[in-house]
Amino acid sequence: MKRAFFSLMLLATPLAAHDQITDDLHIIHPSIPAPIASAKSAAGYVTISNEGDTPEELIGLRTPFAVSSTLHTTIFEDGIARMRPLSGVTIAPGEVVNMEPGGMHVMFMGLTGPAQEGDMIPATLVFRQAGDVAIEFMVDPVDGADHSTMDHSGH
Numbered sequence: 001m002k003r004a005f006f007s008l009m010l011l012a013t014p015l016a017a018h019d020q021i022t023d024d025l026h027i028i029h030p031s032i033p034a035p036i037a038s039a040k041s042a043a044g045y046v047t048i049s050n051e052g053d054t055p056e057e058l059i060g061l062r063t064p065f066a067v068s069s070t071l072h073t074t075i076f077e078d079g080i081a082r083m084r085p086l087s088g089v090t091i092a093p094g095e096v097v098n099m100e101p102g103g104m105h106v107m108f109m110g111l112t113g114p115a116q117e118g119d120m121i122p123a124t125l126v127f128r129q130a131g132d133v134a135i136e137f138m139v140d141p142v143d144g145a146d147h148s149t150m151d152h153s154g155h
């Protein structure tokens, strides 16, 4: 009985979550599903909460992990998921924006090295108001999707 209870406790604990707080922004669990070894691109996700009283916009990012890092959104045309570049991601005051699979994401093109589950990948998010914010993307378990095969027309 005691053992079963302990297992449930482990399942309920978000062991892998991490987050970062600036004056007005709460940046929650930046993550990259582990790319396959031969992948040339990968996607990254993050949740951003604007706890200030002025609009904020994520306008880009930098990381040594990839040759190019851009903001993307996913649109559906004729039932097919296609990705399009975004010039920025607006986060209104009091709003929480989820960049997540099937929606907005960071696109890493031209990976400069391997990434394995548990790795922490340094990056700098660039906000219009807050400027540069240093974060780390956590490499999460493989999501099973080979992102490199998704349609990237429009780049």
Ligand SMILES: [Cu+2]
Residues within 6 Å of the ligand: 043, 072, 083, 105, 106, 107
């Ligand atoms: Cu993409």
